[in-house]
Amino acid sequence: MTYDSSLISKNALVVEHLSKYFIGVEDNSRIKTISELENEIIAARGTIQNSMNLLKIAGAITLKPRGHLGTFLISKDLSLLLRYANISFIVGVMPLPYSKLYEGLSTGLLHTMENKLNIPVNMAYMRGASRRIEMMLNGRYDFAILSKFAALDYLQHNDDIEIITEFEPGSFLNKxxxxxxxxxxxxxxxxxxxxxxxxxxxxxxxxxxxxxxxxxxxxxxxxxxxxxxxxxxxxxxxxxxxxxxxxxxxxxxxxxLELDNNYNTIAVIVIDKNRQDLKRLLITLINIDEVQLIQHQVVNNEIIPSY
CATH class of the missing domain: 3.40.190.10 (Periplasmic binding protein-like II)
Incomplete structure (x- = not known):
């Protein structure tokens, strides 16, 4: 992700924070109160209200108060929110594409994530699940591809990542x-x-x-x-x-190798668990069935990998 250096005013930073928050909120869901956002953003109540009004006037969000139930997000313009959030591209990291399965997975992900939102998506390649997780948590990459086995093993000792997408058995490796x-x-x-x-x-x-x-x-x-x-x-x-x-x-x-399950063969996408804006965005962009179809086509030499 890149951030525009011109966003230096307090209002702009609050707008950016709110935009990322709303990217992660599902339509027809209750949003946080101004008081909750005030504690989270560490900004004045008036600044938060003005920033939220800016997003409403711009058409980035549509809100509806429902009395004691709170205020709900009715709809959002994801492309506008991305602009206000200053998110200009996404970078993932996965294993080196030395096998047809990895070539197909990379091709499928990049193809399905090319989108009408005009967000460039790039993929980097790196050996070692531990290194991919570390670099992602350091902010160099936005998401990482691991096996489900590696992700669950990591989560036994850490709680700073989240699995957001899981592919079919045989999507990461055969055995x-x-x-x-x-x-x-x-x-x-x-x-x-x-x-x-x-x-x-x-x-x-x-x-x-x-x-x-x-x-x-x-x-x-x-x-x-x-x-x-x-x-x-x-x-x-x-x-x-x-x-x-x-x-x-x-x-x-x-x-x-005889194993109790096939988790080592399943590809998953993980993110920093604090990046709920990114979670909602990636879930919106990634079509699992389409990724898997393209992966099969690459493996079967029906299409040329492109990554």
Whole structure:
């Protein structure tokens, strides 16, 4: 997101705050009272009332008082609210598009988010769910693509992100496998050197799970070097996304990873949970069925990926 440096007056900042608030409010929902907004924005009551009147006169919002029930947002002009909120573009971050599934997901998201609101949408690519979450929370990106497994694992220890969209099973990857550096190995055994990348929530958590009952040596390895380390006999086993594995490495054998659920295969979109304006905007822009259709078309080579 970018912010216009000309918005320096108190009134303009209050208008910006209110616009973001109204983006996150559903139509026909009760809005906060002036007193509630006064405490939230830390602005004078008159300034808040004047700013709200500006949005009403501009046609950005339509409000209706309903007595003791409060005041309700009847409708809003999202494009106007975005302008007053000074939101000029959106940037997401997802894994590097090294597989057809990722190419299709990126293509589908960018296509469906090209919209009549004229908000440019860009996608950045970064390995490691932990790094994607960190950069998003630091404000560099507006949303992040993770597996549902990674998102839920993160939420077990933190409460600063929110899952706002979930795609179908198989939208993030087909399956994880355990790779071995020799054909005669089928299971992880005591004494093995097992590669682990702590930046990858999925890979690290799954590695710790399968290694938990065993006496193995965990070797910290960057995810994109796991295959190389196996081929060089620097590690004995590692968990890997099967979509990435080249069939031209006959010396590496694999076994499907048996899991209790398919959360590792499901793509989700997460945001900073404090960004409710962004939540409503993204839900408005993203058509899940259309994204998944385009992803299937890319995977089946029916259309060329564009991202």
């Amino acid at each position: 994880h496998v355990v790779m071995f550096n020799t054909p005669d190995k089928q299971v992880i055994e005591d004494g093995m050197r097992v590669g682990i990348d702590y930046d990858s929530i999925d890979q690290a958590a799954l590695t710790l799970e399968v290694s938990k009952p065993l006496n193995v040596k965990l070797i910290e390895v960057s995810y994109n070097q796991l295959v190389e380390k196996l081929l060089n006999n620097e590690i004995d086993a590692a968990i890997w996304n099967d979509d990435e594995l080249s069939r031209k490495t006959p010396s590496i054998t694999t076994r499907d």
